[in-house]
Amino acid sequence: MTEHLRVDPIACRANGLCADLLPELVDLDEWGYPIVAGSDVPAPLRATATRAVRACPALALSLTDR
Amino acid sequence: MTTTQHAAAPQDADHRLLADWYETGAPADLATHLTRHGPAPLDAYPGGHGRDQLIAELERSGLRGRGGAGFPTGRKLRAVAAGGRGPVVLVNACEGEPVSGKDHALLSLAPHLVLDGAVLAAHAVAAVEIIVCLHDGDPLARPLANAVAARRTDPVPIRFQPVPRRYVASEESALVNLLNTGDARPTSKPPRPDQRGVAGRPTLVDNVETLAHLALIARYGADWFRATGTQDTPGTTLVTVTGAVREPGVREVACGTPVGTVLRLADAAADAQAVLVGGIAGAWLPLPFAARVPLAHRELADAGAALGVGALFVLPANACGVAETAHIVRYLAGESAAQCGPCVFGLPALADDLARIAGATADTGVIARLANRLAIVEGRGACRHPDGAVRVTRSALRTFATDVDRHRAGQRCVHSGQSYVPLRQGERGYR
Numbered sequence: 001m002t003e004h005l006r007v008d009p010i011a012c013r014a015n016g017l018c019a020d021l022l023p024e025l026v027d028l029d030e031w032g033y034p035i036v037a038g039s040d041v042p043a044p045l046r047a048t049a050t051r052a053v054r055a056c057p058a059l060a061l062s063l064t065d066r
Numbered sequence: 067m068t069t070t071q072h073a074a075a076p077q078d079a080d081h082r083l084l085a086d087w088y089e090t091g092a093p094a095d096l097a098t099h100l101t102r103h104g105p106a107p108l109d110a111y112p113g114g115h116g117r118d119q120l121i122a123e124l125e126r127s128g129l130r131g132r133g134g135a136g137f138p139t140g141r142k143l144r145a146v147a148a149g150g151r152g153p154v155v156l157v158n159a160c161e162g163e164p165v166s167g168k169d170h171a172l173l174s175l176a177p178h179l180v181l182d183g184a185v186l187a188a189h190a191v192a193a194v195e196i197i198v199c200l201h202d203g204d205p206l207a208r209p210l211a212n213a214v215a216a217r218r219t220d221p222v223p224i225r226f227q228p229v230p231r232r233y234v235a236s237e238e239s240a241l242v243n244l245l246n247t248g249d250a251r252p253t254s255k256p257p258r259p260d261q262r263g264v265a266g267r268p269t270l271v272d273n274v275e276t277l278a279h280l281a282l283i284a285r286y287g288a289d290w291f292r293a294t295g296t297q298d299t300p301g302t303t304l305v306t307v308t309g310a311v312r313e314p315g316v317r318e319v320a321c322g323t324p325v326g327t328v329l330r331l332a333d334a335a336a337d338a339q340a341v342l343v344g345g346i347a348g349a350w351l352p353l354p355f356a357a358r359v360p361l362a363h364r365e366l367a368d369a370g371a372a373l374g375v376g377a378l379f380v381l382p383a384n385a386c387g388v389a390e391t392a393h394i395v396r397y398l399a400g401e402s403a404a405q406c407g408p409c410v411f412g413l414p415a416l417a418d419d420l421a422r423i424a425g426a427t428a429d430t431g432v433i434a435r436l437a438n439r440l441a442i443v444e445g446r447g448a449c450r451h452p453d454g455a456v457r458v459t460r461s462a463l464r465t466f467a468t469d470v471d472r473h474r475a476g477q478r479c480v481h482s483g484q485s486y487v488p489l490r491q492g493e494r495g496y497r
Contacts, residue, residue, distance in 0.1 A: 009405070011254070031407055033411075
């Protein structure tokens with residue numbers, strides 16, 4: 001099953017922790033909002049992605065298996 | 067399996083929704099409407115099997131939504147019907163688009179066709195309620211309420227919901243949010259309204275023109291509907307023509323009619339330089355190129371535009387397309403619901419870049435920066451509002467490339483102050 005990384009754009013407050021914790025998949029735009037590079041999370045990054053999801057203070061980041 | 071017997075179809079191929087108005091010049095009251103079309107043919111689609119047949123007929127008709135997105139209507143009904151749990155039908159009568167008047171024209175001239183469409187859609191998805199969403203203070207509220215009251219046989223209750231007069235307040239998830247929480251701002255998807263909408267029920271949100279077409283398809287059938295228009299955009303469409311034209315207004319034409327034919331009907335200025343197609347968040351196409359482009363989804367997409375709400379704004383020869391687009395994007399920035407970062411910061415940044423180009427005050431990096439920002443803003447909102455700003459900006463850079471070059475060579479725009487496109491910022495909030 002492929003997991004997908006999703007940002008809820010309304011919830012996101014540009015705290016930027018996701019880019020700190022998961023630079024392999026998350027870049028920040030010029031205003032500090034995350035750009036997710038392809039939403040599929042490769043298996044080796046799953047644990048880190050889960051950590052990033054848990055670290056988001058706005059609860060804006062999620063992993064779905066859709 | 068039984069096949070639905072369709073009523074004998076009216077003759078005029080290109081005037082369907084506004085047939086009465088084209089013939090008599092008067093709005094169709096209930097008696098006129100019943101004389102022409104008879105009552106909504108609910109009996110032709112009895113029970114669960116009938117509902118399924120009605121949806122199948124709509125799928126076969128190829129009808130696509132007329133509120134802007136152009137989503138296949140039958141598929142949308144199918145999704146809502148599959149959700150069960152007593153769906154709700156929202157009639158989107160807001161027409162927040164500043165250069166469109168077709169929904170209001172239709173609601174004034176043929177209100178019962180729209181209401182028939184809502185009732186038939188409600189029947190198809192087994193809805194428990196119909197809610198007509200209309201801008202707060204809209205003068206149509208009273209005549210529409212009277213039209214609803216005059217109909218005595220509708221099987222589903224119809225009520226009205228006033229909507230704050232803001233551009234994004236009539237986006238479908240914003241309408242659902244308004245009904246659920248009193249806040250008319252879009253929400254993140256999923257869930258989409260067809261999955262979880264008003265009071266958690268599957269919710270069908272359809273534009274009034276879409277519903278009026280639906281009402282005719284239910285009567286006369288998919289084959290009749292497809293007898294005019296193009297393969298991928300069958301039927302007729304309402305178009306609103308404004309700007310540098312002597313006869314502005316709303317007309318009904320066959321889908322696939324070339325833009326130039328519609329401009330001739332409106333007596334457009336011969337030296338007009340461009341047309342904004344689909345609405346202010348649509349796309350600029352240069353003239354005379356645009357004149358040959360058919361008003362149909364595929365052909366407009368090939369030309370770099372979209373049908374949107376069928377609005378054509380004609381830009382006069384003496385206006386500056388870059389300055390106009392700066393005004394439009396500034397307006398769209400002001401109409402952002404201010405929820406998503408890329409929209410909150412991106413739209414004003416796009417407007418600033420465009421205004422600097424028009425004012426010949428842009429730095430050398432402006433084009434590269436704009437291209438980068440367009441790519442960054444697109445697709446990153448909870449709704450499609452930022453995407454519209456991106457689309458109109460991209461089309462302006464293509465269509466007015468010569469003006470962009472001239473401004474960048476230091477020639478200031480003499481038209482930057484006043485906007486030809488009529489834009490009035492919303493004055494109140496989203497509640």
